[in-house]
Amino acid sequence: MISAILIIVGLSVLILIHELGHFIAAKNAGLLVEEFGFGFPPRLYGKKIGETVYSLNWLPFGGFVKIFGERSVEAGRLPEEGGADKSRSFAHQSAWKRFVIMGAGISINFLFGWLLLAVVLMIGSPQSVLITDVAPNTPAEEVGLLPGDQLVEYATPAEFSEFVNARRGQEVNLEIRRAGEVRTVTVTPRELEGTTGSVGVFITEVGLAPQAFFPALWDGLKLSITTMGEILKAFGTLLAEMFGSASIPENIVGPIGIFGIANQVGQLGFVFLLQLIALISLNLAILNFIPFPALDGGRILFLIIEKIKGGPLNQKVELWANAASFVFLLLLMIVITARDIINLV
Numbered sequence: 248m249i250s251a252i253l254i255i256v257g258l259s260v261l262i263l264i265h266e267l268g269h270f271i272a273a274k275n276a277g278l279l280v281e282e283f284g285f286g287f288p289p290r291l292y293g294k295k296i297g298e299t300v301y302s303l304n305w306l307p308f309g310g311f312v313k314i315f316g317e318r319s320v321e322a323g324r325l326p327e328e329g330g331a332d333k334s335r336s337f338a339h340q341s342a343w344k345r346f347v348i349m350g351a352g353i354s355i356n357f358l359f360g361w362l363l364l365a366v367v368l369m370i371g372s373p374q375s376v377l378i379t380d381v382a383p384n385t386p387a388e389e390v391g392l393l394p395g396d397q398l399v400e401y402a403t404p405a406e407f408s409e410f411v412n413a414r415r416g417q418e419v420n421l422e423i424r425r426a427g428e429v430r431t432v433t434v435t436p437r438e439l440e441g442t443t444g445s446v447g448v449f450i451t452e453v454g455l456a457p458q459a460f461f462p463a464l465w466d467g468l469k470l471s472i473t474t475m476g477e478i479l480k481a482f483g484t485l486l487a488e489m490f491g492s493a494s495i496p497e498n499i500v501g502p503i504g505i506f507g508i509a510n511q512v513g514q515l516g517f518v519f520l521l522q523l524i525a526l527i528s529l530n531l532a533i534l535n536f537i538p539f540p541a542l543d544g545g546r547i548l549f550l551i552i553e554k555i556k557g558g559p560l561n562q563k564v565e566l567w568a569n570a571a572s573f574v575f576l577l578l579l580m581i582v583i584t585a586r587d588i589i590n591l592v
Contacts, residue, residue, distance in 0.1 A: 255308070257524040261356065261531055262309025268355030270312045272348040279315035279335040286310060342554045349543045349550070353535045357471065360528035363521055365467030367455070372518045374402040374454030385447020390434045392448060397424040404450045411436045411446050471529060478533045540572035
């Protein structure tokens with residue numbers, strides 16, 4: 248339950264900071280930001296500070312930023328005369344300024360994911376030995392050891408091997424963590440060591456030793472770039488499967504599925520939840536970078552086409568492309584969420 252709450256808070260923060268990126272870029276460009284809201288309407292409370300209304304809304308999930316002239320562009324028209332200074336509207340900015348404002352949300356999601364990974368590396372995580380496989384007809388199989396079990400008393404495979412090899416033919420108690428619970432298993436290592444060792448498990452080391460600030464920052468950056476590359480490849484595979492076989496891969500989950508994953512990850516410890524939120528932030532950066540209408544990447548693509556073309560695109564074409572894409576994403580989310588619910592039943 249606590250893990251699910253933390254993920255809800257984490258997702259809200261990720262969406263909010265995405266909008267904060269647009270907000271900071273728009274303010275820096277001198278545009279009129281009409282409202283910056285936490286959550287989604289209806290409004291619970293709002294206070295105008297300067298020229299911007301800062302609001303707290305009833306649906307406490309994420310947030311939004313309302314920039315003068317932005318909705319006019321999406322609706323295929325320019326801001327009406329007689330309002331605020333048109334030079335401060337999104338619609339009247341150069342393609343380059345609009346590109347920076349649209350890209351700011353993506354950039355801040357990447358930055359946040361990178362910094363969270365750096366924090367994870369600085370904190371480190373408990374080091375232990377993980378069983379990756381169990382050989383048949385061995386003491387490990389006889390006592391019910393399973394792949395995924397953690398040997399919590401040992402930091403390295405060498406420590407575990409040294410311990411069991413010194414006690415061949417004797418009963419030993421092993422503390423393992425399985426599904427968040429620690430239990431004790433009694434096993435007798437074989438006196439004659441085979442190819443799978445005296446117990447019969449294949450093991451690997453898991454966990455991270457804490458790093459200093461600057462090495463963690465540098466390694467976090469490298470890990471973020473590598474991770475985004477893997478996410479991009481995964482999105483390519485997803486799109487190929489969706490449009491190639493007209494089906495959604497089984498390993499794709501929606502919001503409900505994420506809560507299930509968060510619950511499993513939360514059992515491993517808080518630092519692993521931080522790592523999950525960092526990965527979701529990097530996923531959001533990639534998702535919004537994809538040149539798909541209704542997403543930041545799609546709007547950036549339209550700006551690039553506008554720049555190459557030497558003039559604005561047909562506003563009706565852009566409007567219909569965004570509307571159709573939004574409906575597609577909404578239907579896709581409904582299908583994935585429905586599948587998540589079915590899998591829970």
